[in-house]
Amino acid sequence: MPQEIPEKLLKPYDPKKVEGEIYKRWEKSGFFNPDNLPERHKTPYTIIMPPPNANGPLHAGHAVFVTIEDLLIRYKRMQGFKTLWVPGADHAGFETQIVYEKKLEKEGRSRFKMDPEELRREIMEFTLSNKKFMEGQLRSLGASCDWSREKFTLDPDIRNVVYQTFKKLSDDGLLYRGKRIVNWCTKHQTSLSDLETNSVEKTDKLYYISYGPFAIATVRPETIFGDVAVAVHPEDSRYKKFIGKEIEVKTPIGTMKLKVVGDKGVDMEFGTGALKITPAHDKNDFEIAARHDLPHVEVIDKYGRLNEKTGKYAGMKILPAREAVAEDLEKMGALEKVEDYTHEIPTCYKCSTVIEPRIMRQWFVKIKPLAQEAMRAVRERKIVFVSKRFEKTFFHWMENIEDWNISRQIVWGIPIPAKLCTSCGEGIVDIEDKVKICLKCGGEMKKDTDTFDTWFSSGQWPFAVLGYPENNDFKTYYPTDVMETGADILFFWVARMIMLGIYRTGDVPFRTVYLHGLVRDKHGQKMSKSKGNVSSPMEMTEKYGTDALRMALIIGNTPGSDMALSEEKIRGYKHFTNKIWNISRFVLSNTENLRADKEPEITDKDRVLLQELSELAKEVTNHIECYKFYMAGEKIYHYVWHTFADVIIEESKQRLKEGGGSADSMSCMWMLREILTTTLKLLHPFMPFVTEEVWSMTHGKDPKQLLLIQQWPKI
RNA sequence: GCACCCUUAGCUCAGUGGUAGAGCGCUUCGUUGACAUCGAAGAGGUCGUAAGUUCGAUCCUUACAGGGUGCACCA
Numbered sequence: 001m002p003q004e005i006p007e008k009l010l011k012p013y014d015p016k017k018v019e020g021e022i023y024k025r026w027e028k029s030g031f032f033n034p035d036n037l038p039e040r041h042k043t044p045y046t047i048i049m050p051p052p053n054a055n056g057p058l059h060a061g062h063a064v065f066v067t068i069e070d071l072l073i074r075y076k077r078m079q080g081f082k083t084l085w086v087p088g089a090d091h092a093g094f095e096t097q098i099v100y101e102k103k104l105e106k107e108g109r110s111r112f113k114m115d116p117e118e119l120r121r122e123i124m125e126f127t128l129s130n131k132k133f134m135e136g137q138l139r140s141l142g143a144s145c146d147w148s149r150e151k152f153t154l155d156p157d158i159r160n161v162v163y164q165t166f167k168k169l170s171d172d173g174l175l176y177r178g179k180r181i182v183n184w185c186t187k188h189q190t191s192l193s194d195l196e197t198n199s200v201e202k203t204d205k206l207y208y209i210s211y212g213p214f215a216i217a218t219v220r221p222e223t224i225f226g227d228v229a230v231a232v233h234p235e236d237s238r239y240k241k242f243i244g245k246e247i248e249v250k251t252p253i254g255t256m257k258l259k260v261v262g263d264k265g266v267d268m269e270f271g272t273g274a275l276k277i278t279p280a281h282d283k284n285d286f287e288i289a290a291r292h293d294l295p296h297v298e299v300i301d302k303y304g305r306l307n308e309k310t311g312k313y314a315g316m317k318i319l320p321a322r323e324a325v326a327e328d329l330e331k332m333g334a335l336e337k338v339e340d341y342t343h344e345i346p347t348c349y350k351c352s353t354v355i356e357p358r359i360m361r362q363w364f365v366k367i368k369p370l371a372q373e374a375m376r377a378v379r380e381r382k383i384v385f386v387s388k389r390f391e392k393t394f395f396h397w398m399e400n401i402e403d404w405n406i407s408r409q410i411v412w413g414i415p416i417p418a419k420l421c422t423s424c425g426e427g428i429v430d431i432e433d434k435v436k437i438c439l440k441c442g443g444e445m446k447k448d449t450d451t452f453d454t455w456f457s458s459g460q461w462p463f464a465v466l467g468y469p470e471n472n473d474f475k476t477y478y479p480t481d482v483m484e485t486g487a488d489i490l491f492f493w494v495a496r497m498i499m500l501g502i503y504r505t506g507d508v509p510f511r512t513v514y515l516h517g518l519v520r521d522k523h524g525q526k527m528s529k530s531k532g533n534v535s536s537p538m539e540m541t542e543k544y545g546t547d548a549l550r551m552a553l554i555i556g557n558t559p560g561s562d563m564a565l566s567e568e569k570i571r572g573y574k575h576f577t578n579k580i581w582n583i584s585r586f587v588l589s590n591t592e593n594l595r596a597d598k599e600p601e602i603t604d605k606d607r608v609l610l611q612e613l614s615e616l617a618k619e620v621t622n623h624i625e626c627y628k629f630y631m632a633g634e635k636i637y638h639y640v641w642h643t644f645a646d647v648i649i650e651e652s653k654q655r656l657k658e659g660g661g662s663a664d665s666m667s668c669m670w671m672l673r674e675i676l677t678t679t680l681k682l683l684h685p686f687m688p689f690v691t692e693e694v695w696s697m698t699h700g701k702d703p704k705q706l707l708l709i710q711q712w713p714k715i
Numbered sequence: 716g717c718a719c720c721c722u723u724a725g726c727u728c729a730g731u732g733g734u735a736g737a738g739c740g741c742u743u744c745g746u747u748g749a750c751a752u753c754g755a756a757g758a759g760g761u762c763g764u765a766a767g768u769u770c771g772a773u774c775c776u777u778a779c780a781g782g783g784u785g786c787a788c789c790a
Contacts, residue, residue, distance in 0.1 A: 217790060218790055219790070274790095275789090276790075284788040343790090392718075393718080396785085400786075491785090524726095555737085556727075556729070556738075558728090558729080560720090562783090566739075568726095568738085573738095575753090581749085581752095582750035582753090585749050586748095586749030589749075631729080631730095645749085
């Protein structure tokens with residue numbers, strides 16, 4: 001039956017007008033939910049979405065993950081898999097708290113002056129409104145995820161899973177409350193994991209101070225009051241004789257008696273070969289002190305000020321105190337020399353404040369046993385990284401992993417279900433909130449006010465969102481297929497998911513890891529607000545259409561490498577969107593007389609063209625299977641424009657003109673329709689909107705006819 | 716310090732053991748019913764440097780140079 005060309009197709013394509021409506025049709029069809037997919041969809045295929053932080057609008061990096069994951073899901077759905085893509089939103093503990101703190105600062109308020117409950121309530125309100133906003137943005141990027149299964153990282157069932165893991169770690173002896181040196185940010189007033197610090201190169205003064213019978217070199221003379229010993233190398237012939245002795249050291253506030261210890265950690269070549277030991281304020285010293293059973297003397301408080309043990313320096317901030325102490329030492333004639341010294345120091349990854357190592361009681365996870373299992377899974381290829389080089393990085397980090405501090409002194413997060421003894425400091429896991437008295441000393445137990453490191457809970461995301469252990473979804477969809485996320489959170493998140501996933505469920509959380517790089521500006525520069533080169537994905541979809549943005553994010557984007565994104569590139573693919581529209585317009589309006597239900601006799605020439613088309617389908621499929629989306633996209637782009645449009649359509653014009661119902665023109669029409677149909681299918685995972693829109697021109701409004709669930713071209 | 720990555724056309728990047736590719740940009744021409752959000756034609760690279768393996772290297776090996784990233788307790 002001849003088909004009428006819809007009025008709509010005669011007008012230019014306007015993505016803004018149709019995208020929203022198309023998304024609604026998809027959503028209404030119910031096919032984002034695997035339970036509603038037709039019979040042929042049997043084998044599960046699962047992706048867990050990296051939950052975006054619900055603390056601001058989506059950025060280009062989010063657009064990349066949506067595009068890649070949606071591409072995979074649409075492709076697999078068309079292939080007949082029972083596809084599940086679980087969306088989520090992350091409360092993003094520390095990150096969100098910082099965003100909110102900045103807002104408070106602007107309003108002249110401070111979280112330190114607020115009631116924790118009130119603060120928590122405000123941030124919750126802020127996060128939930130952002131979450132709603134963010135969900136709309138995911139929709140406009142075309143994400144075909146199952147909204148009925150959406151999860152928020154603070155949902156009660158998620159929290160319960162996290163609590164059970166905490167308990168299990170405790171039961172298995174992998175959790176302890178340790179008094180250890182932690183990375184302390186004096187601005188944010190919380191401890192941080194090693195990953196949450198950045199090493200920054202800095203040039204400081206190295207002070208040589210006469211110190212009893214020694215001279216020692218230090219960049220931190222202000223910590224002298226917390227010294228408990230001097231360490232030398234056991235083989236150092238200069239100092240051997242002092243080992244085990246006690247020495248007297250004069251400081252500006254009096255005389256201290258210090259032990260001399262021999263420790264192989266001391267480098268004879270550096271400085272003077274004698275090292276002052278300040279266990280309470282230096283990680284290295286803390287470890288040496290532990291080896292020699294030395295006491296800890298704290299002289300700097302949590303605000304970065306010297307405390308009452310420092311006499312006249314009490315109350316001074318670290319840097320002024322450093323200068324003052326150095327000056328006084330010089331007056332005493334104890335300052336031998338000062339050199340410039342360039343070294344790397346840890347800073348807070350958010351505010352760049354120099355980390356002040358402090359001794360605190362915190363919850364630590366003995367992570368090494370979990371790391372062993374995680375490495376084994378990767379070694380045994382149970383988990384495969386799409387970019388091999390990340391496996392190397394992964395192993396390097398895992399082999400050197402240290403115990404993980406999961407306590408944070410912030411309100412925005414999952415509260416740690418534990419009780420702490422007010423007299424002896426002992427901590428105990430107490431999910432049911434029952435323990436009142438310390439089992440060790442009989443002291444009063446109070447609730448731990450700390451929250452979990454966000455990554456402790458998000459590390460459990462894949463099995464938590466699927467309802468581990470009893471939910472059917474867990475049984476059906478776990479282990480998931482692909483974990484696609486930013487390469488920058490390989491350690492923060494991916495490694496932890498692997499460790500905690502195996503630990504809790506006994507199986508890997510996902511089989512394939514695809515890591516994407518950073519989206520940079522058109523000159524390859526990092527995007528940042530201060531440089532003003534941030535491109536907002538929402539602005540781009542508004543201007544050029546989502547399909548154009550998606551294509552720009554796919555082509556030229558190789559796994560693991562950073563990519564440069566320019567507005568010109570997006571515009572280029574808007575032109576491509578338009579090309580598709582016009583090709584469709586031509587083909588549909590020139591094949592009105594074709595009887596769709598009956599294949600005419602095909603000429604040899606057309607047969608060759610159809611053969612080439614099936615070659616293309618094969619290539620595109622293979623590239624997607626190998627995660628080479630950039631290749632797949634480029635191939636199909638090139639075919640559609642420079643073969644289909646420039647050659648095939650151009651040559652068909654003559655045939656159609658002369659044809660008038662002849663066998664040749666019927667063959668030509670059939671061939672054109674075939675190519676259009678197949679290319680629309682091949683393009684759909686890349687450019688879902690325009691392809692669906694064209695498809696609906698000939699397939700009507702029946703949800704079962706949506707391109708979304710059509711059969712992927714067979715190869 | 717260790718590890719990893721990168722260096723190909725003006726820009727951003729693909730790619731292959733056998734005489735170099737895309738997009739954008741540039742030049743010239745084109746108002747023909749799919750499309751000027753277009754079409755046709757074209758300019759433009761000794762594939763970072765040096766050596767080695769090979770019949771043959773942009774692609775493999777090594778060294779060097781430049782750029783980047785990750786990790787690391789040397790006071």
